[in-house]
Amino acid sequence: MSSPERDDLDGLLGDLEAASKLPAKRRQTSIKPTVERTTSILYDRGALPDELARLVDLLTVRNHLDQASLAAIVRNLYPSGKVADETVLRVVGALGHGQLKPSLPLQALFLRWLVMVYHLLENPTILSQAYGVLFNLLDTAAIRPQLCHLLALVTRRKHVRPFRHPDPQWRAKLDEIQQRRSKRQDDRSVRNGFAVNHALSRRLKGAKVLFPAVHTLHAQESSVTLEEIDSAESLAQNLEKVELPTQLVAVLADPLLQKLLLLRPDAEASSRISNWLVACLGDVASGDADVDLLLDMIEVIHDYAVATKTLPPLLLTFLEQFLRVWDGSGKRDMVLELLSYVPLIDGANKQTELYKMILGPLEAAVLDNTPSSQVALLKLYTLLLRRWTVAMEAASDVAALAVASIPSLIDHVNKLSLTLTQTSRTVGTYLDILDFYTAVTALYSKPALLQHVEIAIPPPLLVYLLFFCPSLAVASRLCGILARYKRAWEAVMSSAVARKLTRPERDRIQAFNGFLMDISNCVWRGRAFSTTDENAQGCCVPQSIQPRLESYLRAADSDLSLATAFNLSHSPLLCLQSISLVRELEDLEADEIRARHGGPVTQASLNQLANRGGLSLSWQEYRAAVLAHLESKGLPGIPELMYNTMKNLMKARK
Template structure:
């Protein structure tokens, strides 16, 4: 049944006396609520229900309560709907019951981020404030006023009126909360002693979470009000007990406080007049203040932020030295500091100072994600300085002999290399001249990572470790590619043992393809470097790097394309760095394998024999045979003998003499490369095409 039809039926039934009703009202209400809880209500349905609950009818209070608590809007709420709800408030005889009015106020407070116009309630402020005389709805009304009050609403007569009301109703938590909001804007406002109300209760948070889910399902993003919710953003997340909220006192007449800003446009227009809040540390939990920290770049701001963090970390370190693990506030602060660092790209100096002491106590597990997330945004400093300060201790705490720990450290360093490269390219010439040598810092970190990569490769890396290794090597390749256009960076050729270990310890199609793609990238870099067509020429680590790289290329082609594995006779070929004695022993072993025919060592890692490629290669050849037979189905004995595999140049000639498929050795290999490319593993094909002539 259409939800609009159901609502119309409910309205019709509510106008009839109970004994004259045709349908069960409770069942209709439950149907509407089930739909609203699952999908939300469109504006037409929402308007109909608002009209239903705000006008005197025979609908009982239980069903009215159930309806209002299920008013989840699926769209932005028009201002006309909000005005209708506000018009339903008050002491008039034809107004809804006070229970219904309280529910409507509760609903307005929770859906205010879904309004089409974020300031619609602010325009109704006078109407709402004048209803404070109604004791029966004062609590929910005060909560709503707390959420929408801005400095422009605070008038002397309103302060006077609130004091009068608070005197007549001592210890009214709603009035105390509202007066505290007024005091946030004007510190001279006197607030009576007493406990203020909690703005959001557990049920409210659950309701808001469901509202957010429904809005997301309907592709309705958070509105301007929610994006700039400051002081009372209880619908965003559970706030920490340690980090204070944004509060600004000592306000000057011509300044603006963050609590007043509701949109990004407001922030931009009033940026120059924004007053700093009482505690800058609130920036850990407030995006506007984070923007202010970044845009102002004020040493005083940074000093206040670091001062608070230093005191907090000092207290925590005292507890660590006393082996007190009961304090959970560090987890909360580090979690928020990670978010702050992610948004601002600023790592407070207080954190690095804390970490240099903390690594001596750290078990390498608690809040690891937060600590590593923060470290990914470190500014460029001499690598040895960071290593002495905390990186060495960090490695000792995390590295426990497992592969996962090594991948974690390698991933951190990969992120740092990428971040430092970006920062170095974006820095001004003056900053580079006055700062540390960023090029040497990046090179030193790359060199340190080499040992981690070797450790992972020699331990038989898993798929996760392979991914981490390739991301690291790809990052170094990206840095070298950027070095072509910037004298601030240096081309780094991967060490030979990295390349060969990847080939022999990670024998999968996609690992080989990725490694080949990396080598192709480096070949392009070197060709551009040596072409002499650039104005700036970054120096290589040494001239021998070029010769060394050509050796990688030749060895790869000898392995996969030319069936000359471990050959050293060709120019630049290094035989995969194997000594002659080892090569000779491997050849003897290959010849001793008990098979029908003898194979040379040089062919055992070619396309036809390689463990990762042999299955694809023989299937390619069989597909070629099938195609020829299908194309010549009307002829007999087109192919009288099929290849049993593996395919070699000699076996193709022998097969042809016995009635097999006629195909050249070159065309067969080229077809294998094409199929690998179609599978998404085109790195090997690209490397071969860049290294040898295949047509």
């Protein structure tokens, strides 16, 4: 709140306090404009604790202000913070009969106000301490209904019934003021989720339904309401005594109720929440509510998932039905992020298969024959796998999880990635694909998880398409991923992981070894597209077309050959890096050399260079230096794969 606004209300309160001491006939000006401006400010932003105390002091003592003005102020007495004990006691002390007491209609408004702000009392037990005073006022008929309602809240006894429920419009305005106040004031307890946040209620579109905030009616005398919890210590001390609120679906929006149901699960509570959600789905399906209702609910469920990092089965059931009516566009990013919290599920835990339950309906809704929709799904699956990895690391018994869903997901993304290499041949898309396989190898790099999860590899065609794409960043990341895959295979085949290769893994390892041999043949051995070596697949390039490719290269440059066209010196991706290294080495020895290398480096050209007074560098030293140069430039993937694949390099590095 800005200081001018605060000063304005201070001035108005001063004018009201001065006018209250003078009869109306002795005032030089009318007090009504001052009252109107005061109530307008109170309605707009509420009263701070010190302002509230001044107003209550003004209202609870007989003075010369007219009853209409006093009543208008009480009706707009919205606290913007907690209500202090002194303020509550001032109001209680103003009740009853006496010449200095406010009028009985005004006292009735005071009691109604206490009911409406009961959840904001700084110390809810303060009214219990005043129980004797309140009970002795029951013989005053003019305030008895409001007094009974307040006593019902104070005593929580079944035989004391509320006179009426709170005014929802007044309460909604109070919640709005409290919400704005909470954004300005750093309330640590609410921020940490250890107090009820009364500003979380929202109006759902398309139906006359108020999404509820936490509110407990008809609590038992021995219980504690969530509204009374204000710290972690308070929640811990009263965990078993806390009464569940009237509207349990508020768990989707209130952090404190979320903590309560996580710490104290309740089957009946889950059933009530599920019934509420299903009823909303039924309203939309029958046409009684607009589909925007579901989208607003998705926003609430999204916030719940982000806060709790979970999606319970009842919400999965709701999402399964939601996906069948969703058009795939409304709040798509939010829906996809929400689905990234889907837990590991498959038939093993008596739930519907993951694809049939979630992924199938999702893809049917989202896919619209555009690359952007395919990329959106790919990013979802990447995030989903990362969250599954975290869940597995945190699990006390990984074997109890549906880990069979992970190879199934990888196989599914394999097909999606191949599709993207045809529909969106961009470096950005290729990097998005590699993000997924980076997440895969991050899981495989953890022996405790690898013990329970089969290794699933990318398809050969995808590997070769990415390796030969026109981006060194893509090729480097791909090689780094393959190097981490290789370490995972080695871990399973050694004593590092307490399990043996499965039959599907034995079939996959031969294809994977083909990746390693083919890329090594291209980059290191000068035998690109060869199929004579063990496991070599020739990068899936048919042998029948290789003579044509050879002829094309010879026509372009007689010194080029297909076998060496993709090595460190000649590869379109690596030639600049390799010749840059040579130039740097020559610059370091500029005073010592008489000749410089003129073009792509070969073993023969290095020998000739040394004979002409140039750099004295062996072929093996040159290639090792290029690998080190790539690492220094933030491109460690190809060196990492070579060091993990070529035996002579392994020995040299050791």
